[in-house]
Amino acid sequence: MARVDAGQQDTEDGGLRPAIEVSDLWAGYNGQAALEGVTLAIEEGCLAGLVGPNGSGKSTLLRVILGLHRPWRGEVRLFGQKVDRARRLLGYMPQVELVDWAFPVSVFDVVMMGRYGRLGLLRSPIRRDREAVWRCLEQVGMTDLARRQIGELSAGQQRRVLFARTMAQEPRILLLDEPFTGLDATAQHDLLNLFNDVRAAGKTLLVATHDLSCVATAFDHAACLNRKIIAFGEPRTIFTEQVLNATFQTHLLLVNVEGKTYVSYQ
Ligand SMILES: Nc1ncnc2c1ncn2[C@@H]1O[C@H](COP(=O)(O)OP(=O)(O)O)[C@@H](O)[C@H]1O
Ligand SMILES: [Mg+2]
Numbered sequence: 001m002a003r004v005d006a007g008q009q010d011t012e013d014g015g016l017r018p019a020i021e022v023s024d025l026w027a028g029y030n031g032q033a034a035l036e037g038v039t040l041a042i043e044e045g046c047l048a049g050l051v052g053p054n055g056s057g058k059s060t061l062l063r064v065i066l067g068l069h070r071p072w073r074g075e076v077r078l079f080g081q082k083v084d085r086a087r088r089l090l091g092y093m094p095q096v097e098l099v100d101w102a103f104p105v106s107v108f109d110v111v112m113m114g115r116y117g118r119l120g121l122l123r124s125p126i127r128r129d130r131e132a133v134w135r136c137l138e139q140v141g142m143t144d145l146a147r148r149q150i151g152e153l154s155a156g157q158q159r160r161v162l163f164a165r166t167m168a169q170e171p172r173i174l175l176l177d178e179p180f181t182g183l184d185a186t187a188q189h190d191l192l193n194l195f196n197d198v199r200a201a202g203k204t205l206l207v208a209t210h211d212l213s214c215v216a217t218a219f220d221h222a223a224c225l226n227r228k229i230i231a232f233g234e235p236r237t238i239f240t241e242q243v244l245n246a247t248f249q250t251h252l253l254l255v256n257v258e259g260k261t262y263v264s265y266q
Contacts, residue, residue: 017080019044019173019204020065025074027057027064034060036227038074042206044172047199049215049235050208052225053248058208059095061225062175065206066092078173088117091171093162095178101151107161108146111136114168136164140194156187163194174198176207180214192218212239212252 018041025038034057042048050058063069065076067083078086091114114136115129137143140160145153150161159179166174176195180188192214195205209215215222216235224230224238224247231238231247244252 016044017077018042019046019079020206021075021077021080022061022065023075023077025061025064025071025076027060027069027071027074033227035064035071038225038229040223040229040232042204042221044079044204045199045202046220047195047205047218048207049219049222050206050225051210051212051215051222051247053210053250056226056247058225059177062092062177062206062208065175066090089172091166091169091174093166093174093176093179096155096159096162096181099158099162101158103150105150106146107137107142107148107150107153108133110150110161111164111168114165117169132168132170133164136167139167139197140164154187155182156184156190159183159187159191160194163191167198172203174203174205176205178208178210180209180211188214212244 020040020042022038022040025035026033028034038057038061050061052058060069064071065078065083067076067087076083078089111133112125112129115125115132134143134146137146140163142157142160142164145157150158153161163176163179166176179191183191188211195207196218199205207215207219216239219235221233222235222238223232224243226247226249231243239254241252241254244254
């Protein structure tokens with residue numbers, strides 16, 4: 001799906017620049033590499049998975065794309081623009097463990113936090129911001145619970161609130177860190193439906209996850225990461241035993257049922 005918007009640049013050969021382009025990215029902590037020469041390109045309107053085991057660099061890559069972690073070398077471009085000029089295009093959903101659910105704040109207020117980047121420091125929320133928050137709450141089916149304290153929600157509801165906050169940023173690119181962790185099958189399915197709606201609206205989603213089955217059955221593209229990119233492409237093409245074993249460094253069993261690939265840990 002290609003769309004021309006303000007800020008999107010054409011390439012010299014007339015094509016459109018990918019939503020996310022990462023070139024030869026090296027990054028790490030205290031001299032220890034977490035990402036080694038990572039290169040990938042994600043087209044606009046894609047639901048893309050970033051899969052790898054714990055410690056494989058998924059969160060680091062998302063944080064570099066967000067401009068929150070400075071790489072040692074390499075470059076990130078969003079629709080052809082450098083990150084520092086294009087940060088407003090991004091929406092970020094952090095890992096759920098990074099959120100303090102005991103903090104006494106309502107669902108509405110959490111989603112309004114997604115507007116703060118647009119509000120700046122000096123402006124108070126105006127009607128447009130409140131309307132945007134209601135729209136996002138409606139999108140995730142949470143308007144009835146808008147005044148509820150976030151600590152009183154189920155895990156699935158908390159996840160939908162975080163997603164609504166991400167949408168309140170009005171992003172063209174969404175970076176989601178482990179959104180499925182700890183959810184039961186129904187809540188996971190609901191969240192995936194939301195991702196599909198957002199993709200159908202032309203947005204680009206990059207989702208860090210170790211849930212291979214979900215990526216295998218529902219995602220357009222996947223990048224297998226273990227400090228390096230092991231493989232990138234359509235899940236059904238790249239999810240081979242060899243690639244998954246190299247990514248997860250353990251033996252995984254692939255099961256094909258009615259044309260869909262499922263992954264089982266042994
Ligand atoms: N703030 C940090 N300080 C030091 N090391 C870190 C920090 N964050 C991550 N790391 C290390 O970087 C590597 C990649 O971590 P991370 O990007 O969090 O992986 P993932 O999200 O795939 O679990 C790991 O070895 C981890 O221990
Ligand atoms: Mg992580």
